[in-house]
Amino acid sequence: MPLYIKDDVTADLVAQLAKLRGLTKQDAVRLAVQAELDRDQAAIPLRVRVQTLRAAHPLPPPTDQPADKAFFDDLSGGL
Known part of the structure; x- marks a missing residue:
């Protein structure tokens, strides 16, 4: 999908x-974004990132x- 930038300054x-x-304009936009x-x-605090990761990938139950x-x-x- 094309992205049209209407603002001349941008x-x-x-x-x-x-x-x-030395990039294309498309690559420059991608890099900046x-x-x-x-x-x-x-x-985002590391504690929050780890909580999110643990929620998405919980540890298996103890054996x-x-x-x-x-x-x-x-x-x-x-060995």
């Missing part, structure tokens, strides 16, 4: 970034089996 800024970096998204993501040397030796083929 179009000029995109052209400046594209020229400076990705940088802003990365900055917003970094502003009540000991994770001792024998357990790890068995995982690695008894």
Whole structure:
């Protein structure tokens, strides 16, 4: 889907970034938007990001089996 920038100042800024970096205007827009998204993501506290990750990928339930040397030796083929 095409993106039409109607604001001349914004179009000029995109052209400046594209020229400076040796990019197409499309790649310059992508780069700028990705940088802003990365900055917003970094502003989210680590605690919140970890909670979100843990909610999306919960740990399996405990098995009540000991994770001792024998357990790890068995995982690695008894080496």
